[in-house]
Structures are given as structure tokens and as C-alpha cells.
Amino acid sequence: MKEVDSTLGHELFIANCLVFVPLVILFYEYIATFEREVRVYWPPRNPLGWVSCVFLVNRYLSLLGHIPILYSVFGNMSYEFCANLFIYHSYYEIALQLFVGALCMMRIYALYNKNRWILAFLVGISILSVGVAVWSIVTSTGGGPHVITTVPLFVGCNQLMPDDNARHLAIAWSGVLVFDSAVFGLTAYRTTRIGRGKLTSILLRDGALYFVVLFCTNLGNILTLLLAPEVLRTGSTTMTNVISASLITRIMLNIREAGPPGRSTRPTTDEPFSYDTPDGTSIAPLSTIVHGMVSAPLYPAQRSRASKAPRVSSTNYTYDPENGIEMVPLHNADEIEVK
Incomplete structure (x- = not known):
């Protein structure tokens, strides 16, 4: 029994680290880029448009929305609190990924000179990905994660992800991989057609880095859901959300700051x-x-x-x-x- 508790305790510690470390990265990223955000996005110095509004909503949704998740890492929580937190986290992940995807679509839509066929293509992939995600979650028979409440020394909301739930969530996250691949392909094709220039370099560089890092993060999340122990399966999604939100923030800041020399x-x-x-x-x-x-x-x-x-x-x-x-x-x- 002691050996089982020791193994479970070790896995729970790793699971909490998988939640806590990304949140440290998130708050560090916010502090590191706050001055740039104020300079190029905040009114009244900068006019508010659709892109600016979506950027700011995504920025502060990713920051403030993770506070309940950070709170859940510490202290002894009730079963009801942890169960409600899991429901909140599920809907929060969907909302955050939708805003990240919206920023990606706006960037590609503008890059292709507001081509409606490109927009329709990206919207179609998004709808298909969301449909697959909803289908995979609704048809899951695992009953959702099980909250661990039997060991009072274990702090935080600790959950066990059944195999069936993990497989269906892996299918849901695979849609994000398809969308990111389409975004990168469209970015690479367009930038190679534009030619040389600083903006071209920024678009290709940021697009490639965004795709590679996020592809590896999403792939790691899917493999964690399929191969990791039940305790560790729910922790990797926080890392994926933080990385995607932070990367799209960096991309939008870099594009907005890519002004000509001497320009305010x-x-x-x-x-x-x-x-x-x-x-x-x-x-x-x-x-x-x-x-x-x-x-x-x-x-x-x-x-x-x-x-x-x-x-x-x-x-x-x-x-x-x-x-x-x-x-x-x-x-x-x-x-x-x-x-």
C-alpha cells in the first residue's frame, strides 16, 4: 500500500508541475511583453479594430482564465469544486483555442489580400475540427476524469483520466494539428510568392517557429493522453494552451512592430x-x-x-x-x- 501511495504521490507531483510550470511561463510572458503591448495595441495611441480587439481578448482571456487553474494546484479542494473546475477547464480550452484560431485566420486572410476563398477554406477546417472534437467528447463513455479525494495529504484537484476519455480527447486535439498545418502551409506558400523583405522574413520565421513549436506541443499532448499514466493525462493540455496563446501573442506583436525605420x-x-x-x-x-x-x-x-x-x-x-x-x-x- 505504501508503494502504491508513493508511486501515486510521485505522479501527482509531476502532474502538478505540468500545470504550474506553464502558468509561470504565461505570467512571465505577460510581464516581458506588456510594454510592447501598450505601445502598439492600447488606445488611445492606437486605434481599436477587429484585430486589436480579438488580440486583447485573447491576451487577457489566456491570462485571467488560468487563475482558477492556478488556484486549484494549491490547497485541499472539495470534490464539488474540482468537478466544476474540470467542466470550466473544458469550456475554457475550447474558447481559448477559438480565439487563437481566429487570430491565425485573420493573419492569413490579410496575407492573402482578403481572399474570401482562403477565409472559407480556413473556416471550413475550423468547423470540421470543432465538429470532430464535439463528436469525440460526446461519444466518450469513460464518464469524465475521476477526482482523487481518498488521500488528504495530496493537495490540489487531482484527476484520473480513463482510457476511453483519453482516446477521444486525443482525437479532438488532432483537429488542432490539421488546422496548424494548413495555416503554416498557406503562410509558407504566400511568403515565398511575395519575395524578399523584412516583413517576409518575419512572416516566414514566425510562421515556421509557431508551427514547429506548436506542432511538437500538440503532438506531445496527444501522446501524453494515449501513453501516459491516468494521473498525468490531464496536465499536458495546460501547457498546450499556454504555448499557443503565448506564440500567437508574439507573432501579432512582431507584425505590428515591423514598421519602417524612423516611423513612430x-x-x-x-x-x-x-x-x-x-x-x-x-x-x-x-x-x-x-x-x-x-x-x-x-x-x-x-x-x-x-x-x-x-x-x-x-x-x-x-x-x-x-x-x-x-x-x-x-x-x-x-x-x-x-x-
């Missing part, structure tokens, strides 16, 4: 920006194309008629700071004008 980080208007330098020019990357009042020409509005230099054929793209990365193709340099 205060986006008072939806000014478009070009992030790709035409080949054969000496203009630095991230030069600004402002539709409005400017102090000096940035790109020449018209080439000299006497110039025999070849026409620039590279494609330039504009950037909408509110939507994140709205790209509008300009097929040659002559189409660019400063109004």
Missing part, C-alpha cells in the same frame, strides 16, 4: 507600407509609402523619361497596420505614387 510606433491611421525593396534600386527595405502628408519622396512617383534604366518588374506589397499584413500587389514601380 503610433499607427494613428491605416497607412499602407511597402516592405519589399524593388530590385535594382538603392532604397532601403521598409521604406514607407504613405497615402497622406509626407515630408520627402520615398519612392519616385514617375521615372524620368530620359532614363534608359530597365523597368522594375518586381511586385511590391502594401501593409495595413491594423489588419496586420494586408498585402495589395503593385505590379511595377510606376504604379507607386505618393499622394
